[in-house]
Amino acid sequence: MKLKSPSALFLFALLSCHLAAQQPGDKAEVIPITASIPEDAEVLKVIAPLAAEIKASFDLPLVQAPQGLFRSRRGEENLLGYWVSDVMRKAAEAVIGTPVRFVITNAGGLRANLRPGQLKVADIYEVMPFENELVVIELTGAEVIQVVKESIVRRGGEPCSGVKAVVGGTPEAATCTITWEDGSPIDPGAVVKVATSDYLYGGGDLIPTLKQGRKPFTTGLTIRQILLDQCAGLAKEKKDLLPPAPGRYTIPVPIQEAIRDRKFNF
Amino acid sequence: MDRRDFIASLGAATVASHLPMWAADAPVSSSRITLLHTNDTHSHIEPFGPGNGPISGLGGVARRATLVRQLRQQLGSVLLLDAGDTFQGTPYFNRYKGRLDYQLMRRLGYDAGTLGNHDFDNGVAMLVEAMESMEQLKHPNPPFAFVNCNFDFKGTPTLGRRVQPYLIREFPGIRVGITGVGVAFAGLVTPKNHEGLTWKDPYESLQPVVKRLREVEKADLVVVLSHLGYDMKGTAPDDLLMPGQVAGIDAIIGGHSHTFLDAPTRVPQVKGETLIFQVGFGGVNLGRMDFAVARGAIRSASGSSMPVLG
Numbered sequence: 001m002k003l004k005s006p007s008a009l010f011l012f013a014l015l016s017c018h019l020a021a022q023q024p025g026d027k028a029e030v031i032p033i034t035a036s037i038p039e040d041a042e043v044l045k046v047i048a049p050l051a052a053e054i055k056a057s058f059d060l061p062l063v064q065a066p067q068g069l070f071r072s073r074r075g076e077e078n079l080l081g082y083w084v085s086d087v088m089r090k091a092a093e094a095v096i097g098t099p100v101r102f103v104i105t106n107a108g109g110l111r112a113n114l115r116p117g118q119l120k121v122a123d124i125y126e127v128m129p130f131e132n133e134l135v136v137i138e139l140t141g142a143e144v145i146q147v148v149k150e151s152i153v154r155r156g157g158e159p160c161s162g163v164k165a166v167v168g169g170t171p172e173a174a175t176c177t178i179t180w181e182d183g184s185p186i187d188p189g190a191v192v193k194v195a196t197s198d199y200l201y202g203g204g205d206l207i208p209t210l211k212q213g214r215k216p217f218t219t220g221l222t223i224r225q226i227l228l229d230q231c232a233g234l235a236k237e238k239k240d241l242l243p244p245a246p247g248r249y250t251i252p253v254p255i256q257e258a259i260r261d262r263k264f265n266f
Numbered sequence: 267m268d269r270r271d272f273i274a275s276l277g278a279a280t281v282a283s284h285l286p287m288w289a290a291d292a293p294v295s296s297s298r299i300t301l302l303h304t305n306d307t308h309s310h311i312e313p314f315g316p317g318n319g320p321i322s323g324l325g326g327v328a329r330r331a332t333l334v335r336q337l338r339q340q341l342g343s344v345l346l347l348d349a350g351d352t353f354q355g356t357p358y359f360n361r362y363k364g365r366l367d368y369q370l371m372r373r374l375g376y377d378a379g380t381l382g383n384h385d386f387d388n389g390v391a392m393l394v395e396a397m398e399s400m401e402q403l404k405h406p407n408p409p410f411a412f413v414n415c416n417f418d419f420k421g422t423p424t425l426g427r428r429v430q431p432y433l434i435r436e437f438p439g440i441r442v443g444i445t446g447v448g449v450a451f452a453g454l455v456t457p458k459n460h461e462g463l464t465w466k467d468p469y470e471s472l473q474p475v476v477k478r479l480r481e482v483e484k485a486d487l488v489v490v491l492s493h494l495g496y497d498m499k500g501t502a503p504d505d506l507l508m509p510g511q512v513a514g515i516d517a518i519i520g521g522h523s524h525t526f527l528d529a530p531t532r533v534p535q536v537k538g539e540t541l542i543f544q545v546g547f548g549g550v551n552l553g554r555m556d557f558a559v560a561r562g563a564i565r566s567a568s569g570s571s572m573p574v575l576g
Contacts, residue, residue, distance in 0.1 A: 035323055043328040050362065054361060111355065199456050203457070
């Protein structure tokens, strides 16, 4: 640094005094990476052609979602998760050729919301970046009920398709009624087909009863791909993507709060 | 920090670099080191777009590169570290399978990183492939190191030989020991994606490593890159409980919980203190912690903000 003018020398002296007063090692901070920091030319040169490649494939338009689809916001149901579960159910039924009574996925695996408007391929990748595959297993009715209860205790109810759960009472003395989606009772002894992801079936997100699933059938379909296919299908039929109706989980607020504080169990 | 403040802070640091160190009252043997760090960058190569609330417009690897380069030029003794979950989160990961993320980290001059649960999302073989592509990159910066002391790599030697339990870096007057710990796979990583790897208790794994760094390797500063999470509320080992379980750690650079801390959390120790820091996720922030070492002892380290002139 060359300091030529008297004013520059004065500034230098001023800054020197200030800095010399600092104790060594007393700096710790968060530096936000804002637009005021210029982009490094060498790094930008690497990224630019790859960004163009990504943009070309991921900017392709998919379908209109006039209302968008959102994960659960405080006290609301996870309609995005319900949609994903419904799509998984339809795809699983198409693969195995028989009805799938119950589907469960994990809210934690859905990494973004679908904002209202024209969806692009990239939006679905952001919702479901993982390579998780669709798996079909067999559970008894009693195990289905247990899976739903475990998901309520752990996460306030993971997104599902095929059942309805109504929790009542207080955090200390809760009741829980789980039926099929039409309100009919679940026969504990019945054996039913259940679809989920290989992640959850492998023990991810800790729904232990799901691991007891029998006759696993790995479809080879990634969940992301079936979501992309569903969107493309809707667009082809000139239909919009609309959120499914709420009402799969009914949980009083005090119990929701106890679940969030990890102080709840049945 | 807005543009004006940012430039002013760089100006102050530039002036500082031209002054004799500790001209005022510090002992001659005092040295200092700056730790710069990220966590959970999750393949956010580009800045966050609009519609992302308070982090809209923040982040971006090309900006981080500029900031790191300038701070290195101004501060000299700098380590650039990452606490894991480099992978997963944008189409860049789906398309380039983590190779781009690790290659860019080498271009930025990272010294070391650790492994998070999402770094196993495409399995061990793909993780090794991404590491290999970073090693083979033609670039003046050396490949960066991976540190972890609580994974048993016996069943996966190709990964095992790329991850070391700890690392020593030497700077004028300071030896820095760096190790790392990862979160349990159960419930986070599907078994086929961590085949050959076994998770071990992080505190029990750290105790002998930190002891060795202090007593055998004579490290002046011990840093843990942790992908355990900041505060797991008693359900799992975490960063907040680590200082009480493992003596001798100066700094924990955390990740996993995507916690936005404004300043490091300070946990007093019998000797000195442990600083715990984590700067959110997605590369929206760069963390900075300065340490001064005088005669082999950490003299001061605090969570105060960097003074900004101008």
